[in-house]
Amino acid sequence: MKKALVSFAAAAAVLSLGTMGAMAQDPTKVCAIYVGPIGDYGYSYQHHQGMLDVKEHFGDKVEISYLENVAEGPDAERALERLARSGCKIVFATSFGFMDPTNKVAARFPDVKFEHATGYKREHENVSTYNSKFHEGRYVQGVIAGKMSEKGVAGYIASFPIPEVIMGINAFMLGAQSVNPDFKVKIVWANTWIDPAKEADAAKALIDQGVDIITQHTDSTAPLQVAAERGIKGFGQASDMIKFAPETQLTSIVDDWGPYYIERVQAVIDGSWKQSDVWGGMKEGHVVMAPYTNMPDDVKKLAEETEAKIKSGEFNPFTGPISKQDGSEWLKEGEVAEDSEVLQMNFYIKGIDDKIPN
């Protein structure tokens, strides 16, 4: 038994040395950690699609490796360290909760580049941060909702009260108010990013309370399916969900991380990678709208025009005059909100009756 074990270990050692030797020369190792399973068909799924885009773009020049379902905390630090030690040249840490672990590990591996999504700490030269302006897409959705809703009330299924979600709700409302000043929104916090059954329940509750259009900042396709069943319209989230509700989805905000990942990996290959803080939107191709469907031509035209204006940089959803919920002035006529202010948004704009649960 013991002898067998020893020879087994020896064989394995030879084997692993062999693979390491082969690895040393060629492809650039590109790595990622995801907070959820890549099978969530939502947030982590989309990040993984971005990684697959990298593989497709570079082919044999890169090798991708990832860890999914990584808990935020010591597990993340270990996962990042292991990836760094396994020869990764660049590591994408794709969830906010990975912020401190990313910076800690980055300190120990100055030659590895770290990219942290949705956070704000860049404590070392080899840490960059990136995020996408999903609220730009939500503004467009708001415009469509304002036009399409007969009752002028939308249902909004939200996940957690963090700035990203709150800025999304505000942008949606600003879009809706731009075509219907009396527009209302009912908000339900699901306290989860993904739980299809609970999201479906939330959608049903909202519809029962009289909303006739549904939008969501949770990941599953369930709310859209409920909308289809009840004969109202809705919006997709994270990916194009038209397959799930062909006669219901108006459009969807597609998280397209591919272009950014390809750009950053290229920079590593070229040796030109530098620390940055990128907040890309429609202009950069990070936020893509799924085709506008199930709406009259005039609404479609308005949506496309709005999208075009945001894309060209001509229009920013957070442009004054905008008042806060309590009626106090936030932005003066023509004033555009600072990115830094939007990124930590923690208040509702006027016209939203809900209270932020924190």
Next chain:
Amino acid sequence: MRIELVKRPQHSALFSALSPFIALALTLVAGAIMFALLGKNPVQALYLYFIDPLREVWSLHELAIKAAPLILIGVGLSVCFLSNNWNIGAEGQFIVGAIIGSILPVLFPEFQSWIVLPIMLLLGIVGGAAYGSIPALLKVRFNTNEILTSLMLVYVAQLFLDWLVRGPWRNPEGFNFPQTRSFHEFAILPELLPASGRANWGFAFAIIAAIVLWFLLSKTLKGFEIKVLGQSPRAGRFAGFSNARMVFFAFLVSGGLAGLAGISEVSGAIGHLQPSISPGYGFTAIIVAFLGRLNPLGIVAAGLVLALSYLGGEAAQISLGVSDKVARAFQGMLLFFVLASDTLIHYRIRLVGRQAAPAAEAPHGNA
């Protein structure tokens, strides 16, 4: 053909020692088949699983970090399970311990002194024990089943933590993200051997707790009381033991240790409070407790083995590209083999032929 168990007159010391190795052998064989079916090199896969994580010092540190909460909670639970108290809410006690233990660095960050850390640890224990005492109180006072109450309180604790870090305890300089302020240096649990890795004193607490509880369970009257009341409350009453007091004792010990694990995790490994601080340690520790045969020293070994299976799973994912699901299925399989091998300690296994069975039944009776 069917399998029949024959009880050994006394439990086998040989198989007690041998069973982990039998389990390992079975896991290696089954694992090799599974990885071969998935088109991966089985030798390499198993090497990555069981040896690679033990090869480097940093990785050993990580093993200690991962195992510490599992052991700490697991040894506490052993007292519960031995005394027949079904505490499956250690996850909640872990969370509340972390919350109460964090009061000082979060609410009074200016108070910086060496005394902060001891107070934090103490509050962590108190918090976990207090939360554990709720199911105990309901069980003793209202006869409420503790399986339900302790489990439901897990969800309540998770939501409470969520509310705290998004609301009143949110870091004022944190751009409204859901985290408390980072703990100051006096509130951080020190590393054991800072030069070689980041394992902290949490692991030392786990080992100390295991030794203390081992002594308590096997060398003291209290240990005897725990086991008697667990096996037969009636017999315990005749011996003059109080079942109600035992319920509180068991929940306070396991809750307190879960709370200590919680504050150690937050103060040692995370450095602040955030919405999710545990990937289900309180539940995994239940497996660890039984895997260690409810013996505190066995639980230390079980905690290390389970931690190794997490680390090995990650190594296999990175190097072989097998998915996280394969790692989890493999973990389930490993547990099955370990549990099944333990059967050999108490029983001999006989294969009985189908036709022979009825005739063979009588003569083999050993009652």
Next chain:
Amino acid sequence: MGMLESILLTIATAATPLLIAAIGELVVERSGVLNLGVEGMMIMGAVTGFGVALTTGSPWLGVFAAILVGAVFSLLFGFLTLTLVTNQVATGLALTLLGLGISGMAGEAFVGQPGLRLARLDIPGLSDLPVVGRLLFGQDPIFYISIALTAAVAYFLFRTRAGLTLRSVGDNHTSAHALGIKVIAIRYMAVMFGGACAGLAGAYLSLVYTPQWVENMTAGRGWIALALVVFASWRPWRVLAGAYLFGGVSIGQLHAQAFGVGIPSQLLSSLPYLATVVVLVIISRNRRLTMVNTPASLGRPFVPDR
């Protein structure tokens, strides 16, 4: 469809998977076996139901396959705990780990695929009745199965000889064995019934509730089902009451939010759990009733002495 009717329908949908899984586990526990693997068996049912329905085009085939896979999967637990007398708690938890892993592997191809929905019943005329029409006559078939299952299990356990036998095995396996009852065989059957029910509950999620496959889509509902069995002090109709109470409070809190009550959502979300605890505290004060219903051999291993 009126608002009240619609809310009741939503509650029925939320309660049905909990009820089915809990009824199955109730029979398992009444036979003296504690299977904490409900979540794992449920997720296996969900992925099987979805996959078979998608590939064959028949949701009913999906349902049957899910029931079958649930039962077969539970056999693994049965073999370990009943034949090899491993610890039931640990084995059940390991079964959950295994189920989550295998379902994730098996479901990789189904991610992002719209699934099939099990058609709901529609009795012309009756299902158009106000308030109760859809509720009583226009729901999905599995809803009716869940009610029938509750009635059948209640009848079986307390009105038939076989039910009495099963309960006696759970109450005192040693005396049951002395009376010549095949303890292990009965427990195998109970465990498989529990697995089949969990499989059906999983299929309900992926074919009726939300026709889609997402990893971990059971999201802890197996655990709630386990708690409901205890909540019901092992009585079938109380399981039904518990499932509808839990479902009702869960849906109620969403309505409260949509209505805008201004209470933190985390507090509202914790209401179903707190409500279950409070109600159980109230009903379990009757010590005698609880004693009578608790299977005394629950979780204890049994090896026939010959």
